[in-house]
Amino acid sequence: MRGKPLIFVTNDDGIHAPGLRILIRLMRKFGNVVVVAPDKPQSGTAHGITVKEPLRLEQLAKEKGYEEYSCNGTPADCVKLGFKIVLKGHPDLLVSGINHGSNASINIIYSGTMAGVIEGAMAGVPAIGFSLDNYSKDADFKPVGKFVSVIVQNALEKGLPHGTCLNVNIPGENGNAIKGIRICRQAGGSWQEDFDERTDPKGHKYYWLKGNFLNTDNKKDTDQWALENNWVSVVPVQFDFTDHHFITELKSWKLNEH
Amino acid sequence: MRGKPLIFVTNDDGIHAPGLRILIRLMRKFGNVVVVAPDKPQSGTAHGITVKEPLRLEQLAKEKGYEEYSCNGTPADCVKLGFKIVLKGHPDLLVSGINHGSNASINIIYSGTMAGVIEGAMAGVPAIGFSLDNYSKDADFKPVGKFVSVIVQNALEKGLPHGTCLNVNIPGENGNAIKGIRICRQAGGSWQEDFDERTDPKGHKYYWLKGNFLNTDNKKDTDQWALENNWVSVVPVQFDFTDHHFITELKSWKLNEH
Numbered sequence: 001m002r003g004k005p006l007i008f009v010t011n012d013d014g015i016h017a018p019g020l021r022i023l024i025r026l027m028r029k030f031g032n033v034v035v036v037a038p039d040k041p042q043s044g045t046a047h048g049i050t051v052k053e054p055l056r057l058e059q060l061a062k063e064k065g066y067e068e069y070s071c072n073g074t075p076a077d078c079v080k081l082g083f084k085i086v087l088k089g090h091p092d093l094l095v096s097g098i099n100h101g102s103n104a105s106i107n108i109i110y111s112g113t114m115a116g117v118i119e120g121a122m123a124g125v126p127a128i129g130f131s132l133d134n135y136s137k138d139a140d141f142k143p144v145g146k147f148v149s150v151i152v153q154n155a156l157e158k159g160l161p162h163g164t165c166l167n168v169n170i171p172g173e174n175g176n177a178i179k180g181i182r183i184c185r186q187a188g189g190s191w192q193e194d195f196d197e198r199t200d201p202k203g204h205k206y207y208w209l210k211g212n213f214l215n216t217d218n219k220k221d222t223d224q225w226a227l228e229n230n231w232v233s234v235v236p237v238q239f240d241f242t243d244h245h246f247i248t249e250l251k252s253w254k255l256n257e258h
Numbered sequence: 259m260r261g262k263p264l265i266f267v268t269n270d271d272g273i274h275a276p277g278l279r280i281l282i283r284l285m286r287k288f289g290n291v292v293v294v295a296p297d298k299p300q301s302g303t304a305h306g307i308t309v310k311e312p313l314r315l316e317q318l319a320k321e322k323g324y325e326e327y328s329c330n331g332t333p334a335d336c337v338k339l340g341f342k343i344v345l346k347g348h349p350d351l352l353v354s355g356i357n358h359g360s361n362a363s364i365n366i367i368y369s370g371t372m373a374g375v376i377e378g379a380m381a382g383v384p385a386i387g388f389s390l391d392n393y394s395k396d397a398d399f400k401p402v403g404k405f406v407s408v409i410v411q412n413a414l415e416k417g418l419p420h421g422t423c424l425n426v427n428i429p430g431e432n433g434n435a436i437k438g439i440r441i442c443r444q445a446g447g448s449w450q451e452d453f454d455e456r457t458d459p460k461g462h463k464y465y466w467l468k469g470n471f472l473n474t475d476n477k478k479d480t481d482q483w484a485l486e487n488n489w490v491s492v493v494p495v496q497f498d499f500t501d502h503h504f505i506t507e508l509k510s511w512k513l514n515e516h
Contacts, residue, residue: 046305046334047367054456054464076304076368081465084451106380108499109305110334122364122448154511163446164501166508181513185500188421190380193342198312206312207339236508238501241366242443243422243494250424250494253412255439 004065005031005156008091008120010078012099012112014041015060015070019098019132022141024068026148027095030156032065034091036082038112039070043101047115048074055081075116083123093156094120097130098148100139104131104169104223104233105187105215114167118239121165126155128165133227134172143178144170147232151181167235169227182231187224188217262323263289263414266349266378268336270357270370272299273318273328277356280399281388282326284406285353288414290323292349294340296370297328301359305373306332313339333374341381351414352378355388356406358397362389362427362481362491363445363473372425376497379423384413386423391485392430401436402428405490409439425493427485440489445482446475 007027011020015037027033039058050073061068069086071078075096083090096116103111113129120127130148132139151168160166167186171178196208215224223233265285269278273295285291297316308331319326327344329336333354341348354374361369371387378385388406390397409426418424425444429436454466473482481491 041310044307044309046303046307046373048304048306049302049368049467051302051467052299054466055453056462056464077467080449080451080467081453084453085455085465106497109376109380109497110307115304118367122367150513154513158511161504164504167499183505183508183513185502185505186498188498191338193338195313195339195342197343204314206314207343208312209307209309209335209338211338234508234513235499236501236504237499238504239364239367239499240444240446241425241493241495241497243496244443246419246422246494246496247441247443250441250492253416253441255408255412255441255492 005092007031007033008082008087008094009033009035010037010075010096010116012038012042012045012075012116014038017100018137019100019141023095023098023130026145028066030152034082034086035068036071036078036086038075038078039072042074042112044110045074045112046110047076047118050074050077057081057085075112076119079116079119090123090125093152094125094127095130095152098141098144099131101135102131102133102169102227103129103167104227105189108167108186117165118237121163122239124162126160128152128155128168130168130170132170132172140173147181151234163238165237167237169223169233171227171230176230179231182226182233184223184226184233184235185221186235187215187222189213189215189224263350265289265291266340266345266352267291267293268295268333268340268354268374270296270300270303270333270374272296275358277358277390277399281353281356284403286324288410292340292344293326294329294336294344296333296336297330300332300370302368303332303370304368305334305376307334308332315339315343333370334377337374337377348381348383351410352383352385353388353410356399356402357389359393360389360391360427360485361387361425362485363447366425366444375423376495379421380497382420384418386410386413386426388426388428390428390430398431405439409492421496423495425495427481427491429485429488429490434488437489440484440491442481442484442491442493443479444493445473445480447471447473447482
């Protein structure tokens, strides 16, 4: 790598989120930093992209080794627009977060934080998402610095294979010290929906989406187990959704014999 | 299965899309049908969910063996709300589409159609997404009926493993007859972004997201190859994103020795 690495930073909680500010501060120790983050919170947007509205960028800071922009789109939009219009190329590393809330287990599928990461990986850029298992605006991010730094340091030194990125989840404050870092697989699990049904002043029903995460896979090699047992979880992530194991069986369906 | 199967239908092009109407007509031959689809087009919403606004349902039809609702949310919202509030349980099968446009290769990651399908699979329901490789509003859906029907018939008879769903893509009209159905894996590929930069009347720049799909994996066992060669592609899909092959290497990083 020539000179200082160029690190691209995004998130899904928006440009003003405390977790983003922490991540920017940590990344500026490693290299030159360009931030393109949503101008408002985008939690739950998953890998959405904006195709019916135009996108806009607003430059919020520009100094030696540091540029910051907000964008009116999703995290995936921020990465696409950031690479093409701001960088006019690719960074050495993309980081996303630090998300306010866990993206372990199947939460990755709803996650804008991880969508930004996967968008980077699809472009061939080493990419890492960081999430803190604490939804509070006042979450204590102090313990996370050393874990974020050691993972970033290693990724910059060793790189990641094309198409592989990392989903890092950090235990939220629960009074106990974090034990260290574990390499994990994504835990199985599901959300048990539980809508809050209400009636508006005109008598029409409406529903707030709530739900409880149900962990159906509490083995010790999973990210969910790690988090619950005060370990930082690191899951290597890829985006081939094919269920390769089921292909042979599916071929036995003989769908062309009709 | 007792009596007629209960089939849940959703999509991401919205309640008025011609592709949805075709799918409803086809499904009513198989069993009782409940439709919950977005009240407006939701293409590109991926697996987004609505957490900051309440959701609403509007009943548009109710007769023996058939109910239809529109919802102000995303396809994933439609499935969550449809199962919990409308069905108060699970259907025997979920189908989504027929999408106007391909969801082959990495397009699955941006797809609201397939988000609805994966949401069903996460709830343990056999689920299939159908997409026609033709973006036109006037696309000819006539050739698709027999392929949709044979796949649905087989899925109802044989079931799908918990956590596995199907991504079916059908060639768009190109003057040649469809050759049949192929079981495939998801092709590698990426979008090459190419923003259309414009200036508004106040002199501020804005950007329209465009792009060209770049197929980097044109092997004959891929969905993209099948589509381009006039085959219906069927990819079995799962939602464990873990890159299991990289776990051993990642463990060698020794992230705890700092």
